[in-house]
Amino acid sequence: MKRVAQFLIISLICVHINAQDIAVLKYKGGGDWYSNPTALPNLISFCNERINTKIKSKPETVEVGSSDIFQYPFIHMTGHGNVFFSDEDAENLRNYLISGGFLHIDDNYGMQPFITKELKKVFPDLDLIELPKDHPIFNSAFSFKNGLPKIHEHDGKRPQAFGLFYEGRLVLLFTYECDLGDGWEDQVVHNDPEDVREKALQMGANIVKYAFEN
Known part of the structure; x- marks a missing residue:
């Protein structure tokens, strides 16, 4: 009963705190959660300029098991390797998502087998569902009439956007074989052409806008 009461209090608070801020999710398992350090600052700048958001320019870092995640309506997660959620992490993340939070997971290459397994701890009864091209997030x-754009080539696979839906609401987006975060980074990092970076930033802005408004 005490844990339920704490969850309800946090849920009520999170609606009002940092209404348009973004945080990076720090997780266990050895994966490089800190990769693409220039990505989110660039995306934030783009969103503030192009879709009139008021996001703080420097994103905070929050741990998956911390109550601090409830302060942010949008959390971004990325990496190349292993991900591990403890039972407490999974419960905290579940409570965050069902109380109105949104998580974007961008596979930076090699993350997919680990994160899909760990998400079963968060929502055992839910499966990742590929979003159709006409989903409003695009x-x-x-x-983006063709859905998720291809930013970086890895294994020759098509880009895919998967979602977890809780009671009809998209609470989590997993972008795969796309590498949006690399496209958000400073141009000198990956030497992506400007039109490719523009696509990545535009799709990122779509995700941010959708998360803030739904």
Whole structure:
């Protein structure tokens, strides 16, 4: 009963705190949660300029098992390798998502087998579902008629966007074989052409706008 009461209090608070801020999710398992350090600051700058958000320019870092995650309506997660959620981490993340939070997981290459397993700890009865091309997230600010754009080539697979839906609401987006975060980084990091970076930033803005408004 005490844990339920604490969850309800946190849920009520999180609606009002940092209404348009973003945080990076720090997780266990040895994966490089800290990769793409220039990505989110660049995405934030793009969103503030192009879709009129008021996001703080420097994203905070929050641990998956911390109550601090409830202060942010949007959390971004990335990496290349292993991910591990303890039971407490999974419960905290579940409570965050069902109380209105949104998690974007961007596979930076090699993350997929680990994160899909750990998400079963968070929502044992839910499966990742591929979003159709006409899902509103692909048109919330900029139009992507073909769905998720391809930013970086790895294994020759098509880019895919998967979602977890809780009671009809998209609470988690997993972008795979796309590497949006690499496209958000400073141009000198990956030497991506400007049109590719623009696509990545536009799709990122779509995700942010959708998360803030739904």
